[in-house]
Structures are given as C-alpha cells and as structure tokens.
Amino acid sequence: MHVNTIDAFEQDVMYQVTDLKKFLRSLNIKKIIADQHERCVFTGAGDSFAAALIAELVSNNRIHCIDPMDICINPSTVKDRFLYTVSVSGNTKTNIAAVRIANKVAEKTIAITANADSRLANICDEVIELKFRNSGILTAGSIGFTACMLACLSFVKKVQLGDIKRLFKYAKRIASNVTVTDHMYIIGSWVTYPLAMYGSAKMYEILGIKAQYAMLEQFCHMELFSIKKDDTILILPTNSDYKKASELSTKLTNDDYSVLICKPIGKNLEEKLLYHAMLLQLIALQNAKKQNLTECYFVQNVKLRDVSSSMIY
Numbered sequence: 303m304h305v306n307t308i309d310a311f312e313q314d315v316m317y318q319v320t321d322l323k324k325f326l327r328s329l330n331i332k333k334i335i336a337d338q339h340e341r342c343v344f345t346g347a348g349d350s351f352a353a354a355l356i357a358e359l360v361s362n363n364r365i366h367c368i369d370p371m372d373i374c375i376n377p378s379t380v381k382d383r384f385l386y387t388v389s390v391s392g393n394t395k396t397n398i399a400a401v402r403i404a405n406k407v408a409e410k411t412i413a414i415t416a417n418a419d420s421r422l423a424n425i426c427d428e429v430i431e432l433k434f435r436n437s438g439i440l441t442a443g444s445i446g447f448t449a450c451m452l453a454c455l456s457f458v459k460k461v462q463l464g465d466i467k468r469l470f471k472y473a474k475r476i477a478s479n480v481t482v483t484d485h486m487y488i489i490g491s492w493v494t495y496p497l498a499m500y501g502s503a504k505m506y507e508i509l510g511i512k513a514q515y516a517m518l519e520q521f522c523h524m525e526l527f528s529i530k531k532d533d534t535i536l537i538l539p540t541n542s543d544y545k546k547a548s549e550l551s552t553k554l555t556n557d558d559y560s561v562l563i564c565k566p567i568g569k570n571l572e573e574k575l576l577y578h579a580m581l582l583q584l585i586a587l588q589n590a591k592k593q594n595l596t597e598c599y600f601v602q603n604v605k606l607r608d609v610s611s612s613m614i615y
Contacts, residue, residue, distance in 0.1 A: 306597055307598040307601045308508070308587070311583075314437050314446075315444045315445070315583050319470045322448060322449070322463060325432075325433065333459070334457045342383060343380050344357050344454065345387050345388070346370070346450070347369075347370060349503060350388040351388075352447070355496040356455060373385075374399050374403055377403045380400075383408055383409055384409050385410070386454075386457070387401055387412070387426065388414045390416045390446040392415035392420025392422035392423050393421055394422070395614065398422055398425065410427045411425075411427050412427065414430045414450065415430075415432060416446065416449070434446070442504055442507040442600070448580075469580065470580055473580045473584050474584050477585045480536070480589070482534050482586075483511075483534045484512060485512045487513070487514050487515075487535045488501045488502050488514070489535065490515070490538040491518040491538075494538035494575075495515070497538055497575065498516065498538055499515045501536070502514065507598055508587070508600075510599030510600075518539070518547060518550070521550075529554075529559060535559060535560060536562050537551060537563045537564065539565065539566065551563050
C-alpha cells in the first residue's frame, strides 16, 4: 500500500512521542569534559547543521560548529581537534570531503549517523550510531532531527526527558491555531535560533513557501523593515529574552501584523527544545492538511529535488 509523504512525515513525528526515551537509552555517548570543549568541532548540513549548532551554544560557545564547506576551504579549523560530523544518512558528499581533509590534520574524526555502513562512517575513526524508528519513506526530517539534537546535547549535558506526550499535546493545540501565509519569519535567539533555522526548512520542504529565520536582536535591525501585513511572524523566545520578544510582539500586533509568541514549555532545556521542534513540525504538518496536500513540496518538485540531490550526494 502506497504511503504518501505527508502521512510518512506524520508517522515519523508521532514516533518521537513513543520512541525518543528509548532512543536516549540506546545512545552510547560520553559527555565531553568542559576543559576539552575548545578542542571539539561539530559539523553537519541542513537539519544536522542546526542540531550541531545547538551543541556549540549549550557549551557556551566553547565547542565550535563549522559548516563542512568551511572545513574544506580552511582545514586549520580542525587541526589537532576532534571533529564530530552529524549526518543521518552518512552520505552527504561535503561532510565526507570535510572528514577526508580532517583525517590528515585532526586528532580524531567521529561520525554521528543513523547509517553505520555509510561512506561517512567508513572513513571516520569512530562511529556513534543513532538508532530510531522511521517510516522508511523519503520525507521531511522530524525524528531524525530530534535524535541528532538530543545526541549533540548529550555531549555537553545530561539529557533527561519527562512527559513527551504532554509536550506533544500542548504543541499540537498551539499549532492548530497557526495558519501560515506565503511568507514567514521565524525568530529565535540563543538555542532557539537553530530551531528557527530548522522550522524554516520544514516550511520550504513541506509547504514550499518562503520563510526566513532570524535572531531576535538582528531582526529588529534588519528583517523588520521587510515585513508585510500578510506575513506570519513566529517568535521562539527563551526565558531570558521573553520580555523583549513580548515587547516586539505587542508593538507589531498593535500595528496589525500577525505575530505569535511560542513560549518555551518544559521542565528543562532539552524538553523546551523538543517542544519547539515538535511545534514547528506540527505547524507545517497541520497546514499541509488544511491545504489537502498529500505530498511534500520537495518531493513533487522533481527538478529542484534533482538539483539538490546532485549538489548534496
């Protein structure tokens, strides 16, 4: 029986609720001690880059997150360091090129991947396998992203998840009230900035709409001057910047702009990150259903997908 890519995405989203605690127990990750953080570099592409960036931010920027192309251009960025490459498929060619270069100058290369037999895994000194269920169908990334995010977090802190079902229910309720428009802004700061990046990717991949991700402070200096009354603006605040986010929202709402503050929900950092990730997934999913879509935009647009695949793989 054919399963369409929107249904496959929904299935993968639901696996997070039932499987992520089991996934965490399966991880064989030793926390990096603080005085070794500056010797560690994380890299990845797409969703994996967003997940890797969270490791940098939670380490108080002692760990570095670098685009794999930048490593290829400037190998000194990984000289005598430990390179952790995050890739669900393990077959992204720029990640592989970066590791081949790093193998000549780095202290050690480590693959973080769901594919232990991949080309990436085969050239790294060590492999950390991510074991999680998915639909087995090409669709937008959901549990693959959250698995990578939790793995990256596990290198810098002890990760504990409580009632995922409760977080999911709350996210689903909030998402049901969000109707996206043809142009979106997703605004984050500190650890929510990579989630803004990830959320924009879901809008591209699933709905094919224009979306921009921005930092809260930078948005007030730059993107603010491009917003239109029919745009959708989502703000993902942390507890520390909630006051500023609320002030921005109030001022824009008073001027008839469409703004939603997605306040952090959860008992600890990892729960709040997971909540925001699931919320962004559900906003994309529920809007796809409202539009009666059965296939993700990137799957239907064969020409653009072929361009992407030729550049990535």
